[in-house]
Amino acid sequence: MANDKTLNVEVWRGAEDGRFESFEVPARDSQTVLDVVSHIQRHLDETLTYRFACRVGMCGSCAMTVNGRPRWTCRTHVSRVARNGRLTIAPLRNLPVIKDLACDMTPFFDKWQQARAVFDPSTTRDDPVAAITPDSPKRREASAAIECINCAVCYAACDSVTWNPDYLGPAALNRAWTLVNDQRDADQRARRAAIMSDAGCGNCHSHQSCTELCPNELNPTRSIAGLKRLAMKNLFGGEPS
Amino acid sequence: MTGRAYALQRLSALVLIPLALIHLGLTLYAFHDGLTAAEILSRTRGSMFWGLFYSLFILAIGLHGTIGLQTILRESLKLSRKAAGMAAGIAGLLLIIAGLYAVAAVLLP
Amino acid sequence: MNPRPVSRPALYWAAMLPGGSGLALMLFLPAHFFVLSRAIDGEAALADTLSWTDHPIVRLAEAVLIFLFAVHIFGGLRVLALELLPWRDGQKTFAAAAIAGAILAAGLLIVTG
Numbered sequence: 001m002a003n004d005k006t007l008n009v010e011v012w013r014g015a016e017d018g019r020f021e022s023f024e025v026p027a028r029d030s031q032t033v034l035d036v037v038s039h040i041q042r043h044l045d046e047t048l049t050y051r052f053a054c055r056v057g058m059c060g061s062c063a064m065t066v067n068g069r070p071r072w073t074c075r076t077h078v079s080r081v082a083r084n085g086r087l088t089i090a091p092l093r094n095l096p097v098i099k100d101l102a103c104d105m106t107p108f109f110d111k112w113q114q115a116r117a118v119f120d121p122s123t124t125r126d127d128p129v130a131a132i133t134p135d136s137p138k139r140r141e142a143s144a145a146i147e148c149i150n151c152a153v154c155y156a157a158c159d160s161v162t163w164n165p166d167y168l169g170p171a172a173l174n175r176a177w178t179l180v181n182d183q184r185d186a187d188q189r190a191r192r193a194a195i196m197s198d199a200g201c202g203n204c205h206s207h208q209s210c211t212e213l214c215p216n217e218l219n220p221t222r223s224i225a226g227l228k229r230l231a232m233k234n235l236f237g238g239e240p241s
Numbered sequence: 242m243t244g245r246a247y248a249l250q251r252l253s254a255l256v257l258i259p260l261a262l263i264h265l266g267l268t269l270y271a272f273h274d275g276l277t278a279a280e281i282l283s284r285t286r287g288s289m290f291w292g293l294f295y296s297l298f299i300l301a302i303g304l305h306g307t308i309g310l311q312t313i314l315r316e317s318l319k320l321s322r323k324a325a326g327m328a329a330g331i332a333g334l335l336l337i338i339a340g341l342y343a344v345a346a347v348l349l350p
Numbered sequence: 351m352n353p354r355p356v357s358r359p360a361l362y363w364a365a366m367l368p369g370g371s372g373l374a375l376m377l378f379l380p381a382h383f384f385v386l387s388r389a390i391d392g393e394a395a396l397a398d399t400l401s402w403t404d405h406p407i408v409r410l411a412e413a414v415l416i417f418l419f420a421v422h423i424f425g426g427l428r429v430l431a432l433e434l435l436p437w438r439d440g441q442k443t444f445a446a447a448a449i450a451g452a453i454l455a456a457g458l459l460i461v462t463g
Binding site for chain 1: 369432
């Protein structure tokens with residue numbers, strides 16, 4: 001029973017076919033969801049598995065599903081999300097569950113590679129440094145989307161990934177967009193093929209959950225809209241520039 | 242959805258916007274002015290312009306709806322790309338046939 | 351069966367509108383075409399059909415069609431603007447405006463038509 005002094009916390013235990021387990025956690029001022037999970041593991045059930053690292057909102061390791069939405073638990077204050085002193089914590093959606101609150105990030109990174117969201121240099125260290133104007137339209141587009149740290153919150157938030165498990169997802173496509181706009185990159189053709197594939201940007205329905213939930217305030221929907229515009233140009237034989 | 246399918250879907254949407262609005266406008270005009278069946282048909286029968294207009298309209302709807310339906314079938318019923326494409330293709334084809342039949346009905350003298 | 355809860359924010363529903371109305375339209379349009387193809391039997395047949403269209407059920411069906419069409423085109427225009435025009439913030443406002451526009455247009459059309 002939850003009162004002002006305790007929280008009623010449902011935590012996912014097990015793998016895909018697991019179940020929720022209830023814990024009662026003392027409520028404290030300025031408590032974060034990570035504090036809650038840590039308390040459970042340290043004082044109530046040492047077998048609880050979860051992931052974290054910096055605990056100050058920089059690394060993205062502590063991402064979990066809190067009351068239905070993927071968030072960085074170290075940056076989620078209990079007071080902002082608890083309803084009537086209740087919390088539900090589960091692993092990230094759209095990724096295989098290893099155990100309890102830890103998911104397997106492998107598919108997320110595999111799709112990163114699949115989308116060719118990887119910089120392919122066109123010069124060597126012996127060539128002069130490329131002169132990139134920060135104000136050029138392309139560079140501005142790239143810079144706006146560049147701060148992704150691969151936390152997979154957007155990927156977990158994405159309904160299109162749930163509906164099509166092959167979909168490359170918002171993070172990979174967002175990064176691919178930055179590279180499409182990178183004049184130094186040499187891999188545009190292969191990247192273009194990946195983006196326009198059946199697993200590519202056509203899957204996005206612009207729900208914008210990714211944009212709403214990105215802890216770094218990025219906008220994958222906007223990046224993917226940029227890729228969609230390329231798809232339209234391609235139809236009329238426009239060549240990648 | 243491949244980039245090409247996506248682009249065709251959006252392109253057909255852009256084509257449909259003016260066509261559909263004109264069609265809607267015409268319908269409202271006809272109903273408002275209380276045109277009889279005979280009067281409507283006298284304007285459509287034998288008209289090359291309206292024949293082309295409505296044929297394009299139907300074809301664009303067929304393309305737009307087929308691609309859309311395929312996406313819905315894949316995402317909600319988890320059909321494979323091929324199965325969804327076939328089902329949507331058949332539905333779209335039937336729609337086009339029914340539509341062109343209706344166009345012929347009001348067009349041919 | 352996935353017991354883990356998933357949130358459904360407003361833009362999720364806004365995105366559903368063109369899809370849902372599109373599906374409904376694809377189911378509805380054949381009936382609409384049928385009414386027109388009755389004309390192939392001659393004007394008299396069409397006249398019969400049109401007086402048949404005074405029938406409340408048919409009027410209701412046509413009203414539903416207009417509503418579906420309004421929802422579809424306004425929802426679709428929002429998507430096209432979102433994807434093809436330069437990005438503008440305030441997408442929730444756009445979504446709300448599209449829904450409001452669709453309801454308003456449909457209402458007007460049904461009342462005056």
